[in-house]
Amino acid sequence: MAAIQTVNVAIPAVPSSYTTPSAPSTSRLSPPHPSGHRTLLPVGPAYVNHLRLSLHHAHNFSSLDKHLEAERERLAAINAVANPEVDDLGVGSEDEDEEVLSLDPKEWKKHDYYKVLGLSHLRHRATPEQIKWANRKKVLKHHPDKKAASAAPPSDSAFLAGVNLNTNDDAFFKCIAKAYEVLSNPEKRRQFDSVDPTFIDMEEDLPSEKEVKSKNFDFFKTFTHVFDLYSRFSKAQPVPGLGHIDSTKEEVEGFYDFWYNFDSWRSFEWLDKEVNEGSDSRDDKRYTEKKNKTERARRKKEDIAKVRGLVDLALSADPRIKRIKQQEKEAREAKKKGVSKTGPVKKSKAEEEAEKKKLEEEARAKEEAEAAARAEAKKAKAAAANAAKKARRQQRAAEEGA
């Protein structure tokens, strides 16, 4: 399509008396300059298009349009293959909210480095290359040299004219540098990942024993998530999954074996108290170090205990264990009684289960209906009260008016 020129001229409406004149059928354009009168300068894309038009499209614009469209699509396809979206390794660009941008570099220990580098969608899964890329991206964007030039806040005071008041504009840049320092060092990154704030948040709502025991507890959904969370700390990778209701005995056993022998790289150096900076006292230092060491050991122990507790809990609630035990028992019994009877036994069991399920469902439906009815009644009551209130108010207003 040709470029559309927009003309900014106010054009008044056509007068109602206007009648469209008919052009004389003999009217023609005055003859153009003959061929050869002008010689085109062979430059620019417009010239190339003109040539295409004359050479290949018989001066037909719509044919050229089609050709150009096809050409553009072809180029786009080639570009997409040649440089797949300027491979940013999947770092992407996250929004930087005000909170992140206003971080204080002095409080660096409390920062969420993944968020600072814009990697919060990847977190511990980010590869070193991705971290490197993200860091470059952020540095390019937030370099103080760039900021001083672009965004010096204007000052009203005549005394401060020309003085850059934006002295703290490299705060976020320092945060980026710190974040990169930590995340690019494998040891430091391990320490940070161990106490990753979002992980700690998620750790808060682990399933309790009570929950697990409750009636409508979805074992697989909850525990798959829980073990996925913890599997990041495993030295051995990959970690066997929780599996599903029909997992074989071997799979289930393998899973629990793995988790009872869970070998974690998690450690708690990150939470160490720092040695009092002002004091040179060796004793002071040693004391703090000792305390830190015991604290670390305590935390590690707690962590191990926690994982162990989780596995215990899972084991106790695992429906497959029951099934396996039952099957084993049945197998034993079958062995005793012979093969023939196993069929009906199994069937009756299945029927039993179905019945039980049905009953459960009915109970639930009933409960739900009751709850709905209760809610309805409550709503009606509230509406009635409102209406009464309104009526009273109107009456009062009417009285006042009178």
Add this chain to the structure above:
Amino acid sequence: MSKTATGTSTPSAIEFNSFAPVVGINFGNSYASIAVLGKDGNAECIANEDGERQIACAISFHGEETYIGNQAKAQLVKNSANTITNFRNLLGLSYSSIPPLSSPPTSAPIIQHPTQPDVPAYRVSVLEPAPAPLKSNVNTPAATPRSEPVQTTRVLTPADAATIFLKSLLTSAEAFLGKKVEAAVLTVPSWMSPAQRAALASAAKDAGIPVTQLLEEAAAVASTTSHTTWTDGVEEGTEIGADRSQLVVDVGATSSTISLLSVRQGLSYVIASSTIPQGANAIDDKLIKHFAADFTKKTKIPLQVAPAPASSVADQRAEARLRLAIEHTKRTLSASPGAATCSVESLKDGFDYTGSINRMRFDMVAAPVYTAIASAVVELLASAGVDSKEVGEIVYVGGTGSLPGLDERVQGEVVTPFSRGIVQGGGIGDPTTILARGSAIQAAMLAGLPSGTAEDKELHDVILGEKGEQVNKVKATTRTIGVLFPTRELGGVFVPVVQKETALPTRRVVQVEVALPAEGEKRVCLEVWEVKEGIRIEKIKAEPTTPIDEDEDEEEEEEEEVKHKVISKEILLGALQIAAKGAKKAVVQVQVVVGIEGEVDVEVKEVGEGAGEPQRVHVPAP
């Protein structure tokens, strides 16, 4: 370690989008410049190793050393016999066809080639480095080799000189790009004969430059000015349409070329052009005469320059020194409104010279050249039948174009709201780099052409081959075609769609907002007219009497004649009416296609939801 951390993969370097390694070279007679495509896809002029963007076309031999560029120019003072300048214009010429010099040469003289018949050449004396000591297998000591370099003479043809010079440009460009140059476009003046062009191309080839095209200077200008970046940073309110007439004022060293270009949505051709034998050298001569006179006044030492007498070496050297020094003076004058100084150490007889010249004085000195250029502009416009008011844009080319006095003088003749190219220093309109940038843009465009199908191949052949000359000859409209919206008053509002001097075939789409009648039928009516544009010179107080005219003149009415653009309806090509859907206003698109034979197709439609069928009218070819 975190679970995905891998220690095996190497860090990948971040690669920025790299553009094709292409260069544009403006190879002038006195100065050359190189442009490459920057990271953002814009062409930019680059500096050579000496930090010069304007690289003097000079080669100098001194002892074992060879100087190229501005360093060589400095050699003109004491080593003029071994310094070669102005070699480009001699490319492809025979010795007998070179006009004799009017004044004694300031650089190495042109001689007849000692061995080849009728070939111009330069003879320079150089020191040949001593050969390495001979290695002998026998244990007897060889004859002691000479350790001193020997004085010999070397004969260079203009083509040799051009090859040496172009090679140095190529080295600079490749050093900047960090890669081998894959394609290059060289500028060539329009007056060069095919033989000269061939000589230029072969010199470039010898220098190792992969030349894809020799581009005429006017085309290089059009390449820059039709590029999308040209309209960047144009102030609001200044009109610079996709269809405009462009006046290109190219002030070279020895001659100036003035061309009137018709630029129609990137498609451009020269309407008329003329060349006058006046250029920057004339200004230089006048300026050094001015300074020499000032020197004589201050020191009582006689100094005759431009031309310096052949007998006085001191005067010749003083002239060469002054020529070098005034480069700086001219640049200062172009860049700042204040006075500029010219200082030369030991100008003559051991006396130093420091003088200054202000804008006014300089303009007075240069006035004859300015006037010559301005009158050439007037003549050109008159011969092309174009009024100065119809010029949409002035573009200056060459360093002299940035002298503010020139612009003032030319604007006195051509009233145009827009002129580009009086800002030196890398700006979009920088007159010193326009040609090189245009060449680089062209080189990039040529390198980016698809080359898969037979059609693409044919396209290549036409652009770069001989066949192109036939295809480039086009038909063009003689009069403007536009649409007229009737109004209550006599006449109406005229919107030009296809300007005159537009190459055929052409298509233009114009979008306008039209008010709709408050009552009655909601309709938009328009008439397609071929019009004749003219200029009405009006004395004050006279009321506009022509039925339709577009008063684009904002000038205050003074006791002078005022020019108005006048449009008179000539031929009614058709009339159209569409029913509009909008409430108060309708946005209407008018598409006009003028075919190769002059047939006209007009299509009018309303833009927006629920718009009706487009209305068409066809006018057969005349």
